[in-house]
Amino acid sequence: MTRRERRFHRQFHALERIVPLLRAPLLRLRRDSWFPVRFPLAILLTIGGLFWFLPILGLWMLPAGLLLLAIDMPRLRGPISAFIIRGRRLTQRWARRWRDWRRRR
Template sequence: MNRLFDRIQRRMPPFAARWLEWLRKPEARIVRIPLGILFVCGGLLSFLPVLGIWMLPLGLLLLALDLVFLQGPINTAILRGTRKWTTWSRKRRDKKAAR
């Protein structure tokens, strides 16, 4: 789980990476759990204009830091999604190169 957060953190802008780094600390648990629940609820209400489906995985990631039973499924989902994204982008790149 920490390796996945490290990878996400490296790809973020510096101000957001600092915020995520603070949020990952054990003492931020009081903020992390309610924030994760709010993000999941916001993801479920993604049909509203301001909220989006992007909030659901972020909320689940935050909750998985504290809820052990979520860590396995979240890790599996992230790894599968990463593999599918890589496969899709390679196929797309190969199609462009073939033209």
């Protein structure tokens, strides 16, 4: 397993730790036998994420779709891993600032 693949799999494990409810679906979707379900789902989530401004769809769909798409497209693993890492760091920074702001009030 290459360095890029290990980094990619660490992002799955990090997401599972952050949102424990995602653990079972992510484990199931990562299996090779789930390709016929995973690939169309990844495409639909990515397209839905592009229309995030519509009431039913959301921006969360874009990274979820790209993450699932990267399972089957190895060239996407590096950029998607970096994107997920940056997103997690940004979220942690916002949460820290929010906690600090709440304490000062």
